[in-house]
Amino acid sequence: MKKQVQRTDLLVARRIRAQRLLIEMSQEQLAARVGVSFQLIQKYEAGSARISSSRLRQIADALGVRVCLFFEEIENEFGAYDGRAATFYLADTTEGMRLFRGFSRIRCKKIRRKLLSLIEIAAEQNGNVPHATAKSSPRQLAQRDNAKSSMRRP
Template sequence: MPKRSPGLPSDDHVNRRFGERLRACRERAGKSQSDVGTALGVSFQQIQKYENGSTSISLNRIFDFADNVGISMSSLFEGLDPRAFQAAAAGGFAEEGQAALTDDADDMRLVAGQYSKQKVRLIGAFNRVADAKARVTLIEMAEALAARDDDQAA
């Protein structure tokens, strides 16, 4: 297998980041690992391996995955920039564990860790709100709640 250029992430690091993207897209579509595994003809354990980055996923499966969760195949690769991986490996993110991937629908960063499923649900619901004024109201409400919590913590 050819060696990677200096400064580029390892294969495992790329698989892990791509797996985070797969998981976020699957969860946003409201599908379980079993649902996707059945549709792709693999076990839910295999989907787990793709999502945690321990196994690479073939291009054929990526195509089938994208079709199953209702997104374009290219959107899965959006934001997979080697320079972003270098920044992640060097600790260049403000938040520990933040993925180097963006949601192409609204450029929101997908963040791994505590509450990540809730964040994905919130972003998915927000993206479905068609009324621009309602979206602004939701943002203002979230900011007001966060400010209240900041005041209580102080």
């Protein structure tokens, strides 16, 4: 009987892939640094092969991160809004990676701020971004809502 893949294993696998893509490393490069085949890296990232703790340590070292990065706030991945979980979700998509890379090439701070405002407004109107995070105070939320409503005025 085949073991069912656990949710945590899938989330760790997604985070490995996201971190690899974020630093623009290929599966072949990661495999060479870890000392395994790229096919095994594919299986790790798909969640179809379980990763031992020693191998996870090797992967973290190869990606230049601490092992705990793969587990931090993992309970919020599909639950409460969490900035890190959202970052990993975004980095796990083609559009997200294009957004990261394109945004990082924009040097003008004014353009970057305007783009961020546009994205925040579009997300709010789409209903996909919560109005609060666990760290936001009522005063911060009120200031944010006032700032956004003033941007919408002609």
